[in-house]
Amino acid sequence: MLVDHSALDDPNLIFKCExxxxxxxxxxxxxxxQRVLETFNEFIWKDGEANAA
Incomplete structure (x- = not known):
């Protein structure tokens, strides 16, 4: 799951509710x-690519 602006505002997810x-x-x-999310997701995807190789 990608955590981004829309995920944080999704009323069905904990980010918005809580x-x-x-x-x-x-x-x-x-x-x-926004910068924190970009960095966070960058590291998640980078790690995922390393694990896939």
């Missing part, structure tokens, strides 16, 4: 949540 969605979580991350 975390308040992207806007609230972005405030917690001092406006850097």
């Amino acid at each position: 975390g308040g969605g992207f806007t609230r979580l972005d405030k917690i991350f001092n406006g850097q949540l």
Whole structure:
């Protein structure tokens, strides 16, 4: 599963139900949540590629 802006705002997922969605979580991350998500996903996919090889 990719964690991105739309996943954080999906009302059926815990990010929105418990975390308040992207806007609230972005405030917690001092406006850097998008960058955190990009880095997080970059490392997940990089690791996945290494494991597939």
